[in-house]
Amino acid sequence: DGGITQSPKYLFRKEGQNVTLSCEQNLNHDAMYWYRQDPGQGLRLIYYSQIVNDFQKGDIAEGYSVSREKKESFPLTVTSAQKNPTAFYLCASSRTGDIGYGYTFGSGTRLTVV
Amino acid sequence: GENVEQHPSTLSVQEGDSAVIKCTYSDSASNYFPWYKQELGKRPQLIIDIRSNVGEKKDQRIAVTLNKTAKHFSLHITETQPEDSAVYFCAAFYGNNRLAFGKGNQVVVIP
Numbered sequence: 001d002g003g004i005t006q007s008p009k010y011l012f013r014k015e016g017q018n019v020t021l022s023c024e025q026n027l028n029h030d031a032m033y034w035y036r037q038d039p040g041q042g043l044r045l046i047y048y049s050q051i052v053n054d055f056q057k058g059d060i061a062e063g064y065s066v067s068r069e070k071k072e073s074f075p076l077t078v079t080s081a082q083k084n085p086t087a088f089y090l091c092a093s094s095r096t097g098d099i100g101y102g103y104t105f106g107s108g109t110r111l112t113v114v
Numbered sequence: 115g116e117n118v119e120q121h122p123s124t125l126s127v128q129e130g131d132s133a134v135i136k137c138t139y140s141d142s143a144s145n146y147f148p149w150y151k152q153e154l155g156k157r158p159q160l161i162i163d164i165r166s167n168v169g170e171k172k173d174q175r176i177a178v179t180l181n182k183t184a185k186h187f188s189l190h191i192t193e194t195q196p197e198d199s200a201v202y203f204c205a206a207f208y209g210n211n212r213l214a215f216g217k218g219n220q221v222v223v224i225p
Contacts, residue, residue, distance in 0.1 A: 030211075041217070042203065042216065042217035042218050043158075043215045045212075048211075050211050088155075090157060096211045098209075099145065099165070100145055100165070101146070102146075102148040102160045102163055103213060105150075105157040107157045108157055
């Protein structure tokens, strides 16, 4: 999907489980982002990373964790501490620079708690 | 941080009419303003963008205008078609490679 791939497309989590969402890009972008989208809602930033081995919390980081060991990959773990994880999760990437660049989004992962 | 607001939240237009969505931003240092279209259940896609040194940009039936003094920018869709029905997000770049997104507008084109 436009150089950024999210998997799986659908994911079901049992109560108390940790699950990991995959995000891989081949666009050679330095920055990567995770957003959460609830029905009829906008995009809320969970975590972002501007460079390998570095990442920052976004507006709703509680209950989530990330790693950025490779430029191409930015996996998101939804931990059992996230009490309401059912949502549509979007990963994005972008070039970096002071002039500003648009994001390329992946096709999303729909997570449901069962 | 940057705050971006979109109006109206829902817009219904007759097929063939024009649609206009307006966004306001708070940080006068913002210099890049993209617009995204998101169809139901799909990913947001960049449809047009504008930088702060330009007042207007067009791409076929869509255009974006920017008023830096008033700190607002607008998306214009002419000759609307059913496939234009979607949620549209505006955004503003405010540093640290981050975009601040508006909450989105649902555009419904009535055949």
